[in-house]
Amino acid sequence: xxxxxxxxxxLKRILGAVHFEEIDRVPVVLGGLxxxxxxxxxxxxxxMTDPMYATDCMIKTYEEIGLPDGVQHAGFSSYLxxxxxxxxxxxxxxxxxxxxxxxxxxKELMQVEDYKDIIDNGFYNWYNxxxxxxxxxxxxxxVSFYQSFGKMIENVSAAGxxxxxxxxxxxxxxxxxxxxxxxxFSRDLYKHLDLVKEACAVALPELQQxxxxxxxxxxxxxxxxxxxxxxxxxxxxxxWETLVFPYYKALAETxxxxxVIPVFHLDSCWDRDVERFxxxxxxxxxxxxxxxxxxxxxxxLDGHMAVMGDVPPxxxxxxxxxxxxxxxxxxxxELGPKGVILAQGCDIPANAKIENIQAMIEAATSR
Amino acid sequence: xxxxxxxxxxxxxxxxxxEQIKEMKAAGKETIEILGDLQAGMDVVGKxxxxxxxxxxxxxxxSEIFKEAIAAAGGISNIAGAESYGxxxxxxxxxxxxxxxxxxVSAIMSCNGFKVIDLGTDVSIEKFVETVxxxxxxxxGISCLLxxxxxxxxxxxxxxxxxxxxxxxxxxxxPCNESxxxxxxxxxxxxxxxxxxxxxxxxxxxx
Numbered sequence: 001x002x003x004x005x006x007x008x009x010x011l012k013r014i015l016g017a018v019h020f021e022e023i024d025r026v027p028v029v030l031g032g033l034x035x036x037x038x039x040x041x042x043x044x045x046x047x048m049t050d051p052m053y054a055t056d057c058m059i060k061t062y063e064e065i066g067l068p069d070g071v072q073h074a075g076f077s078s079y080l081x082x083x084x085x086x087x088x089x090x091x092x093x094x095x096x097x098x099x100x101x102x103x104x105x106x107k108e109l110m111q112v113e114d115y116k117d118i119i120d121n122g123f124y125n126w127y128n129x130x131x132x133x134x135x136x137x138x139x140x141x142x143v144s145f146y147q148s149f150g151k152m153i154e155n156v157s158a159a160g161x162x163x164x165x166x167x168x169x170x171x172x173x174x175x176x177x178x179x180x181x182x183x184x185f186s187r188d189l190y191k192h193l194d195l196v197k198e199a200c201a202v203a204l205p206e207l208q209q210x211x212x213x214x215x216x217x218x219x220x221x222x223x224x225x226x227x228x229x230x231x232x233x234x235x236x237x238x239x240w241e242t243l244v245f246p247y248y249k250a251l252a253e254t255x256x257x258x259x260v261i262p263v264f265h266l267d268s269c270w271d272r273d274v275e276r277f278x279x280x281x282x283x284x285x286x287x288x289x290x291x292x293x294x295x296x297x298x299x300x301l302d303g304h305m306a307v308m309g310d311v312p313p314x315x316x317x318x319x320x321x322x323x324x325x326x327x328x329x330x331x332x333x334e335l336g337p338k339g340v341i342l343a344q345g346c347d348i349p350a351n352a353k354i355e356n357i358q359a360m361i362e363a364a365t366s367r
Numbered sequence: 368x369x370x371x372x373x374x375x376x377x378x379x380x381x382x383x384x385x386e387q388i389k390e391m392k393a394a395g396k397e398t399i400e401i402l403g404d405l406q407a408g409m410d411v412v413g414k415x416x417x418x419x420x421x422x423x424x425x426x427x428x429x430s431e432i433f434k435e436a437i438a439a440a441g442g443i444s445n446i447a448g449a450e451s452y453g454x455x456x457x458x459x460x461x462x463x464x465x466x467x468x469x470x471x472v473s474a475i476m477s478c479n480g481f482k483v484i485d486l487g488t489d490v491s492i493e494k495f496v497e498t499v500x501x502x503x504x505x506x507x508g509i510s511c512l513l514x515x516x517x518x519x520x521x522x523x524x525x526x527x528x529x530x531x532x533x534x535x536x537x538x539x540x541x542p543c544n545e546s547x548x549x550x551x552x553x554x555x556x557x558x559x560x561x562x563x564x565x566x567x568x569x570x571x572x573x574x
Contacts (some may be wrong), residue, residue, distance in 0.1 A: 185428040234423040317514040349514040
């Protein structure tokens, strides 16, 4: 089988899973590149100067241990996290030792007055100034990554893997929560709710337009709709129903209208609101991080929304290949084959054992 | 008890809480008495949390109100004779700078009758050991958001035990589960800040 034939078969399998079609087996689509960088390159720091480093390490690792059907991201730079969290990040080889994982350094960089700025001048007008002025000219640091993005997609595809969801978008709540800090933003929900609501409402159409504009340059198969602080576990229903759910729904509808699959990347526990995803349009993917009960979610969402996950990161770090396989078989046998994609919960952690990543791939391909 | 203050706290109405404290201070009430009412208000918040009416954003708001209220009441240093279930030395593990969860635990434990010695983030093993030796706490809380720091957590727990401390060690943070407790040799897992209170009380045999 050539790599192109392998890619075609994998893509058919993944799309079949998303759309609840008959497929030969449950596909496996993996995310997270730090363990691969440490395994194949021995360090994380080269990622800061070589935009292809993470991609090269990932491909090398999978060529060694066996290819998954797809990967969630084609490359990585820890500078990207600042653009999503609106926070500074401590990077390996710069503020941290070369082999130590990046960490978001959440400080109050956004003030209450910024909501007014967004309302008066627009989200991206404010956001672009924020990246330059408060995040140390972040756009300049991401130039080489974006210039290499096409090559990352090309190389992953050429290796026979589907670059499934290589772009990340999120809702205003997440940006503001990161920029304000979780404590300050939680307080804003009580003390400045009107401002928060108005700023979110101003940002939404601009975020939707950004999706459409981005897809004109490169249309991915799927995108991540990142959901971290918006988890049901964190946000009370009255805020969740007004500031979280409608925003994800709007972005999902925008992506689907452009022919792109929205993958809800859901950190922390979403058990309370799983049923609400029945009100999302069909054709999305529900991807919890192992905190949400994915087995229950699959029963609720069956036929409406596929699930993707959710091998616990701690199991990949501490478990044995046998334990990992047992968990994967449970997902495959109890939930599959329709509407299921096997994946890690959240990201594969940096200290995941390579044999455990291999066990995930083998569990899917051998079943 | 000031029922109006307790209700306002339970409703997270900080304006009314602050008004009530002002009135109590003007009436000559002692800080410790106000603290009792604030803790009763915090109990109401805790109940709402357990009954899934409140979530983390509400817990954060409650701890913010508590901090401001206690400052307005005269400050924590003025509360002599306040009863405490015990002392907890708390910090994020070496290599981890994520402090949100740890800060919430610190605030919630403090509001619920525990003395918290907060060592901050990226706390070295030596710092944990040194503090445990001098403060002789009943509890140590270690927060960890990254699986890459599980081994640092394991080394910290081992060093605390080797220093002869009998403190019960509670761990928490996004990727931690029961297998992590076993791996690092801790005594218990706290799933969230509110759960931490129950776990701590259970470990100490108090209610």
